Amino acid sequence: MMPQLAVTTILEHPRAKDTNMVNAGDMNGSGNLMDFLDEPFPDVGTYEDFHTIDWLREKSRDTDRHRKITSKSKESIWEFIKSLLDAWSGWVVMLKIGLLAGTLAGVIDLAVDWMTDLKEGVCLSAFWYSHEQCCWTSNETTFEDRGKCPQWQKWSELLVNQSEGASAYILNYFLYIMWALCFAFLAVSLVRVFAPYACGSGIPEIKTILSGFIIRGYLGKWTLLIKTVTLVLVVSSGLSLGKEGPLVHVACCCGNFFSSLFSKYSKNEGKRREVLSAAAAAGVSVAFGAPIGGVLFSLEEVSYYFPLKTLWRSFFAALVAAFTLRSINPFGNSRLVLFYVEYHTPWYMAELFPFILLGVFGGLWGTLFIRCNIAWCRRRKTTKLGKYPVLEVIVVTAITAIIAYPNPYTRRSTSELISELFNDCGALESSQLCDYINDPNMTRPVDDIPDRPAGPGVYTAMWQLALALIFKIIITIFTFGMKIPSGLFIPSMAVGAMAGRMVGIGVEQVAYHHHDWIIFRNWCRPGADCVTPGLYAMVGAAACLGGVTRMTVSLVVIMFELTGGLEYIVPLMAAAVTSKWVADAFGKEGIYEAHIHLNGYPFLDVKDEFTHRTLATDVMRPRRGEPALSVLTQDSMTVEDVETLIKETDYNGFPVVVSKDSERLIGFAQRRELILAIKNARQRQDGVVSNSIVHFTEDPPELPPNSPHPLKLRRILNLSPFTVTDHTPMETVVDIFRKLGLRQCLVTRSGRLLGIITKKDVLRHMAQMANQDPESIMFN
């Protein structure tokens, strides 16, 4: 953990200036492209891997840079133009992020579309067409087999020239499983060989990064490439996972890449995180076609410090991304998402009861999923299961493919399933779900079909959906968290949509057959279109998604942007609120916070409330019985003493006191700065030897003659460390850590230094108070 540095030290430090110039020259390379191959020099202001940044220092550095530019801009026209360009660089970065994120999302959508259909057959006229694209221009589609056309052939037709019968079915089954295994194996091999950080959803780690943690390589170029490529492969392989969470990771990688092109963002970790927040919004925006929902998701779920200036820029990035995706038009109908809903049939007050029931179901499922998934992931972390990641992926893919193929609702991709469940049945639907008994004399247009009794197809569909529901609930628990990119939004929405559609059909049939009951009499007359099962599916999807992720406003906004209207806001809100209440009754954490706790990331959640009555003395180090605090004195230690202290301990910083007797606090010195400064002094300055006195004061101390040259290290000393007294309640201390983004805080009593509280101590204390294992906080 690095302490805050006084502002002047950065600008005056000679080494900082040198490496700044060299580093900048390195980055631009005087036009030499090969310079990016050189190893970057460690800069004074950079942080080590798996450490937390110092928010206040980053903020003050940015203010300084801005002040310098503003003051120079008055000198000449060229400086003025430079200041304008600096102000606009933020918008340029957002534009580029939007373009790249939209393009990548379009590529992913098109490739997934094609590869999913590749498991079942191939288009003979042009192999790069998916099933729907292949049959697009065909005039030979009749109503009964609208999905068939002569150019598209299933594998059994191609290989053994049979399209019906047992042998064709078995061959198709076998090839489906083979393709799924091939895709999954390829994906996990690519992840393992090229970019191990590309696995998982990415959102828990991005939350931690945005709160100030450094994970080098997590948002790198290889991770971006591998995540995009393997995301297509795993979604096409039929596994029960989605692509929304990984799309957020992909968008943040784009954000990291573009922000490294501008020194305003590449040198300042705090500003970079603003860009990353906006990039996360662009990621959700292209995943759901919901720009506003994306911004709210970034605000609510992912970001830590979200200054209002970022709100407007995030919205811009999200809009550009959505517009880019729209112009690529992956689905051929100018929609951004496969399951966009276009009907506007009204709903009735009495339907709130089944909506609330769906909310309860969503909350219960969310709790069940989180508990089971965390238990399984913990088992993967600690037992031998974790030693065979490739084998695990292959086994889970095989099980998924074997069980999914027979059921037509699980055989197709989950997005198509959700699309079918969301859609209302017109008069001309071929799926079994819409096999209602039609009145032959009916002359109503397609979007105002009254309620009809269910045909046999609907009953078949119901029990198939029930089986599919149980299967999806179980298999997603084992799929999320494997060593492949995996998202959680689509499987949750599928579970909710299936449950919702079943409830909707149930209510519809009850309303049709018993329209003279009191509850239906007022609002559901025979011959009217009162119940829309598609709406129940949407409400169920929102409830399940809310139960798992505990999103509130962003969920409702995403869902109503999906439906294109404000009609359904009240049912969606009712379900979302109910599911959150029910799920919160069992546990406070959503799935992402649960994974953060599982991995021990040092994430101080803004939503956690600390209500215990402990004081700062209870948490600070050193405790009773521990060795005393390692401090540096103002002017009585030699270089050798300091080096020994650094070698023997592994603390990240040392308080500087006046002397060992009077422990009055002067400031805080950072380990990394001490090491670099001493090394620099030994190399550059004359007369500095192991016996030289190190002084943090302005003037060197009184020394006898013939003593070696003293070493002045006042530059690296932070003269304003945060201190609290020993009787400060921990509630206040936790608040200070959260709001200011501190990494350590010194504890004093009557002006004398008593101890130190670090962020890790705070997290451990909170875990202890919540009866969790305090030793699970792993990172520094």
Next chain:
Amino acid sequence: MIFSQHIWKSMQLLSLMAVVWCVLTPLAQASKSSEDIRCKCICPPYRNIIGHIYNRNVSQKDCNCLHVVEPMPVPGRDVEAYCLLCECKYEERSTTTIKVIIIIYLSVVGALLLYMAFLMLVDPLIRKPDAYTQPLHNEEENEDARSLAAVPTPSGARANTVLERVEGAQQRWKRQVQEQRKTVFDRHKMLS
């Protein structure tokens, strides 16, 4: 000076992206061939006529029941009632975009597969003679010593040829990936 080079670099990138877009968009629009547009009319069963789907390549203003449904299955008086039931949608796609994207994707996957095969099979055979050039510090050494020693001398690096610098970058990348692999797969420290 540094700033202007940043501007130059980002302008290069922007112009490259603009070129790519300009290439794709006219391609997409120029080949607005008959393959790329259609009007799809879905007509439900009516009296004793079964349901049918009609596809025709017409422009958006002609996308209605009268232009698309041919031959009309009902006599002249019932045409209006029949057409009221039909739902017509205009759809557009870009075949060039699909083709380009799928082929680019397949070539990227192919390139990655080749590189993976190279790294796993060919590279150890090439590197066997150089197996003794181990890095000077092993993993357990003190982090400070590593950080102290890791500051390279600035002068010597530039004298190498391009090939050696590519080698150096590749070695660094391999070390990074190995470290990541250890963190994620072996120690399970991150990403469960």
